[in-house]
Amino acid sequence: MKVKVYAPAFASFQHLDDDSSMKLPEGATLNDVFRRLKIPLPLRPFLVYTVNYEKAGLNTPLNNGDVVSFLTPLAGG
DSSP, X not given: OEEEEEOOTTSOOTTOOTTSEEEOOTTOBHHHHHHHHTOOGGGXXXXXXXXXXXXXXXXXXXXXXXXXXXXXXXXXX
């Protein structure tokens, strides 16, 4: 299956294709996306992650065509 991923800047982009999509096996969860993006464990509590624009948990199952977004709630300026 294929999901669209809006990854944070500090993620690894090696598993994303040119249109920011990621291929995953059937039954994959949001945690699988975290692992493929190699998001450092200490930074995970500072992210809000959504599936299809709704807040999700790490065990949220993914479906073909889902949109996964990562947001940083803290910003400086």
